[in-house]
Amino acid sequence: MRNQNKIVLDPPKVRGGNKIYCHFKCSGKVSKYFNENNFYMKLNANVESVPQSILIIPALSNICPVAWVTGTDIYVEEIDQEFLEALNTVKKSFQKLYPKHSFKGDIKYKKIKENKGYGKKKSGLFFSGGADSVASYIRKRHEKPYLLTVLGADIPLSENEGWSRVKSHTNQFAKMHKLTPLFIQSNLRSFLNERNLNKSYSKHGLRGWWGGIQHGLGLVGLSAPLTFIKGMNKIHFASTPLLSHNNTLYSTSWGSHPSIENNLKWGDTQVALDGTHLNRFDKIGIIAKYIKKNGSNLQLRVCWESKKGSNCGKCEKCARTMANLLSEGLNPSNHGFRMNKNLLKSMKKNKKSFMKLNKPQWKILQKKLSNKIPDADSEYYDFCQWIVKVNFQRKRKDFFS
Template sequence: MKKQNRIVLDSPKVKDGNKLYCQFNCSGKVSKYFKEDTFYMKVNANIESVPKSILAIPALSNICPVAWLAGADIYVEEIDGEFLKALNTIKKSFQVLYPKHSFKGDIKYKRIKRNKRYGKKKSGLFFSGGVDSITAYIRKQNHKPYLLTVRGADIPLSEKEGWRKVRDNNKQFAKENGLYPLFIESNFRSFLNESNLNKDYSKNGLKGWWGGIQHGLGTVGLSAPLAFIKGMNRIYFASSPGIISVDNYLNFTPEPEGSHPSIENNLKWGVTKVTLESMDLSRLDKIGVIAKYIKKKNPNLQLRVCWESKKGSNCGKCEKCTRTMASLLSEGVNPSNHGFRMNKNLLQSMKKNKKLFTRLNENKESQWIMIQYKLRKNLPDKDSKYYNFCQWILKTNFRHKS
């Protein structure tokens, strides 16, 4: 007899005041997409008094998209009413983003809960220390948001030294700006079998599970218990560059992403709503905002932009690192003072791997062309260690070759 395709969540449990566990049982096709049967989260706050309907949100935010694509039903004891509405809307949003895939499966619940009495007009901002989140902070600094940093996303749970660097840097940033840092550690990526998900679904417009599906909903959902306990009625999540509206984004980007205005901006629970911040700015616009902030307010600001390095720092040689370095130079800012270093082999590596820098999507191509334009007006002196680096950029043809 064929097993029913479903996921059954046990009631979430809090241990030691700050550790959240949500065990679940899978049967049928959906089982192959999980490596573990327990979702785990640890925070630097006591969450014992958080209602179970809120405690279930982090796990559901990461399990639901898997169930939808696998066509599995999800069974829970109780669920926040606003969050249930949000999930139904977001499911439809994913279907619009990826019309060649089917998003099926329903949430079966015993009780709907209304959580309405915790809002204190506080806000939270997801903060990685990268271009997007620092720009979002600069624009929302008057709100004095809690800074939310996640371990288990780009830095694996196994990478202790890299996490220490990120945690210490973000603690220092918070201290300098009179803010309170909140840290979330979770297996929200490692409990999934991302390899099987990519193998079965990375086609027909969906390039990868993390970037294409999980990134926005899965990450923001982690903040629900902290939002309740700290009284946050607004969570800010830094947008990917160039998103002005849903229609603009669908037309602007050939590949949809898991962070999208139709995802985060529809996410809510209790009295908490989510906002995708700085949708109106391109990446170069954001670096311009940061450059002004560096010159006027924070000359020692450190940036962490690299996805290649798992060590909590910038590798300084990938396309994203070099594009950021060049962008800072085009704004008259020395990258060496802000988390980068000029490796003596960088230029040689760029020449050797020229395809990485010239076979780009339209968005990155346009960024490099604008960087070239701005660098001509802001070229470092000949004695600068960045002079030859900039000369190579100015001479390289970044335009798409059909």
């Protein structure tokens, strides 16, 4: 019994009005998947009035997947009734997405609480400033959603300069559209031993812990305390395109999926995964139409390579987004990008590796750009010319990503 897997969560504590701490104890082999035994988050709002059954949701959202995949039981003092039902459904969803892995373990609780009456028909939107979240804002702008931006996901907790840029970007976007920004800082990634998790479980269709399991449930759960104090009955989470070349939804090894987010709920709040029927071109098209109609200098932040809170201008995703904007008749330099002088050289040198993950998108961009080549004096002229002329050889069936 001494080596039995077990995770015991203490009741969460609020310090300074805006910091939530949840200490937990592990026993058994599950211990090796945690770097520390404290989950915390800091908000730009006072959450002292939030009940414990809601305060525990952020920690549970990030601990539960580890418990499930290791077959570990979790012990808590109290839990929200709606969220408990949601977790049981989401566990089954992960099992269907990853049938070669086993998702077991139960939540043991002393009290189950019903949290009703706080919803005021307000909504929130997780906002990174990327194409997905900006397109979702445009689609949901009539709701005037709160913008929820997180430190500790793609931007590390230690990256003060990057976080300053991200906050500035979100504040500017919020001011431009008369919205209220809400900022969340959390150790949701650093408290886990991602290296050990990837070593043990990145196989049989699961490509990586953060992307394959954690980021949908883990990020969404962070919003629970804010939904209670702000009266949000809906949280929108922008989808990563999950469409095949035939625009049909397919099950993919990705931690964000309709069977995950759309089943999440607590108290009066329901989560919605937005834009699952849209591919990357659809979303850039929505953004381009909005920019042209409103004369906006809207800035995008799409880069996952840079930890500095800006677009590096030299990775595949930056290059693909720049090409996409150009294909819509927009100048990327007006919307958060710059033409790195080494980008084209790198693309030519590493064409095979640079294009292989998103070959279908590059082939479509090749056709779209052929009618949108900028003037010869444009910084993007050589970039577009090479894309149009390069020989893409499609050797296997691929999907949009």
